[in-house]
Amino acid sequence: xxxxxxxxxxxxxxxxxxxxxxxxxxxxxxxxxxxxxxxxxxxxxxxxxxxxxxxxxxxxxxxxxxxxxxxxxxxxxxxxxxxxxxxxxxxxxxxxxxxxxxxxxxxxxxxxxxxxxxxxxxxxxxxxxxxxxxxxxxxxxxxxxxxxxxxxxxxxxxxxxxxxxxxxxxxxxxxxxxxxxxxxxxxxxxxxxxxxxxxxxxxxxxxxxxxxxxxxxxxxxxxxxxxxxxxxxxxxxxxxxxxxxxxxxxxxxxxxxxxxxxxxxxxxxxxxxxxxxxxxxxxxxxxxxxxxxxxxxxxxxxxxxxxxxxxxxxxxxxxxxxxxxxxxxxxx
Numbered sequence: 001x002x003x004x005x006x007x008x009x010x011x012x013x014x015x016x017x018x019x020x021x022x023x024x025x026x027x028x029x030x031x032x033x034x035x036x037x038x039x040x041x042x043x044x045x046x047x048x049x050x051x052x053x054x055x056x057x058x059x060x061x062x063x064x065x066x067x068x069x070x071x072x073x074x075x076x077x078x079x080x081x082x083x084x085x086x087x088x089x090x091x092x093x094x095x096x097x098x099x100x101x102x103x104x105x106x107x108x109x110x111x112x113x114x115x116x117x118x119x120x121x122x123x124x125x126x127x128x129x130x131x132x133x134x135x136x137x138x139x140x141x142x143x144x145x146x147x148x149x150x151x152x153x154x155x156x157x158x159x160x161x162x163x164x165x166x167x168x169x170x171x172x173x174x175x176x177x178x179x180x181x182x183x184x185x186x187x188x189x190x191x192x193x194x195x196x197x198x199x200x201x202x203x204x205x206x207x208x209x210x211x212x213x214x215x216x217x218x219x220x221x222x223x224x225x226x227x228x229x230x231x232x233x234x235x236x237x238x239x240x241x242x243x244x245x246x247x248x249x250x251x252x253x254x255x256x257x258x259x260x261x262x263x264x265x266x267x268x269x270x271x272x273x274x275x276x277x278x279x280x281x282x283x284x285x286x287x288x289x290x291x292x293x294x295x296x297x298x299x300x301x302x303x304x305x306x307x308x309x310x311x312x313x314x315x316x317x318x319x320x321x322x323x324x325x326x327x328x329x330x331x332x
Contacts, residue, residue, distance in 0.1 A: 032315050033150035037129070042121035046151075049130060052113040053137035061254065065202040066106035067138030068256075070131050071308060072198070073104060076185065077167045079312040081156030082127040085110060085325040094159035107326065110134065114325050127325035128153035132309045139305070142201050144256035145298040149309050154319030157328040171208055175276040175283060185311050191304035193286040196277055197297055199248045200260035204270045206233035206244040212272070220275050222267035229270075246270055261291035 038045040056063045074084035077095060085107060088094040096104055110127070113134060117125045129151045136147050169178040182192045209229065212218040214236040217226055232246045247253040248270060249260055263269060264278040265287060277283050290297040320329050 033152045033310055033313055035148065035150055037150070037152035038121075038125060042117070042124045044120050045117055045125045045129075046133060048117050048120055049113055049133045050137050052116050053134050053141065056109050056112065057138070057141045060106070060109070062202075063106050063109055064138040064141045066104070066109070067134045068142070068198055068201070069104060070110075071135035071305065072195070073168065074128075074131055075308045075311045076181075077164055079156060079314060080128060080132065080153060080309055081314050081319060082131050082153075082322070082325060083156040083159040085127055085131065086156075086159035086328060087326045088159075088161075092158070093161035095161055095164050096159070098161045098164045110325050118323075123321055123323070125321070126153050126155045126319075127322050128155050128313065128319075130325070135305075135309075139256060142254065142256040145302050147302045147305055149306060152313070152315050154314040154316075155322045155325075155328075156314060156319055157330070169273070171271040171273050172211075173273065175273065175280045178273060179282065185308065187304050187307050189282055190286045190300045191307065193277060193283050193290060194297060194300035195304045195308070196273065197258065197260050197290065197301055198256070199269075199271070199274060200252070200258070201248060201254060201256050203245040203247050203253070205240070206235070206238040206246070207240050209233055209246060209270055210236055210238060212270075220267060225268045258290050258294040258297045261287050261297070265291055 036046075053063075053067065070084060071080075073095070074080060074082060077083065084095050084104075086094050086096075088097050096107070110130060113130055114125075114127060117130065132149055132153065133151070136149055140146050167181065169181045179189060179192055182195070187195070210233055212221060213226075213229060213233060217230075221229070228250070229246055233244060235244070238244045249255075249263060251263075252259050260274075261278075264274045267275070267278075269275045269278060278287050286300075290300070323329055
């Protein structure tokens with residue numbers, strides 16, 4: 001009888017242990033993205049990232065544009081997994097080495113933020129979350145809205161240049177193509193119009209503009225704006241390494257605002273996609289609405305950035321937490 005009772009007790013405890021392990025595995029696999037993911041494992045993580053972005057912005061204003069571009073170029077390509085930050089290997093060219101990533105810079109400052117977080121909580125916070133949260137703080141630095149974003153992403157192990165063209169829209173692409181690509185991410189037409197409002201800040205290199213200026217000026221451009229563009233881009237074949245660019249918004253170049261929409265309605269958009277956005281019947285109503293209301297622009301921009309940041313993340317036991325953002329752990 002005692003043997004039977006003992007066996008029952010052992011079976012009961014074994015069942016409890018199995019249930020606990022199963023619950024843990026389910027939590028690790030199924031938790032996904034949540035608000036304040038690091039509240040127990042690294043409670044200072046988001047504050048550290050915020051402070052580092054502020055310090056870097058104070059020293060180098062253009063870092064804010066970089067943080068904003070990073071979230072587009074990383075999260076739109078397959079997964080929001082910091083694959084953009086990985087260096088090329090002998091076997092594979094990385095995403096950041098492609099022509100589509102032309103002009104991306106300041107990756108070294110992501111490492112600065114990562115090092116600060118690692119000092120507080122080694123091996124806990126992913127580069128993917130650092131990339132997303134630094135974008136949020138960059139948006140705030142530029143006068144944009146504060147966007148509550150979930151965390152809990154893990155880092156991918158691969159970066160493939162050959163898939164970038166499949167996912168990222170080009171500045172010369174038709175508006176239909178742009179809408180289709182973002183629709184695949186769950187972002188609707190007003191969301192796309194709002195995301196392109198990021199062209200309110202930063203600058204566009206002459207390499208991307210000369211086809212609208214040479215051999216003949218695009219008649220769609222505002223005659224008032226053309227002399228400035230020609231002055232900034234005097235060469236028909238500009239040197240990609242030269243500092244030749246035009247500010248996206250001459251009025252408020254360092255502020256994320258709805259001035260972009262007024263500019264493109266006035267034919268002062270620099271890129272083909274800007275012009276199409278203002279005049280395509282599917283997007284023009286939203287352009288006009290955002291030109292009238294910055295609150296509406298911020299609302300749709302926040303919603304679209306949130307959707308972008310949650311595109312197919314690696315969570316639970318997938319991926320890894322990189323030690324350095326530019327190297328997968330197996331190569332570190």
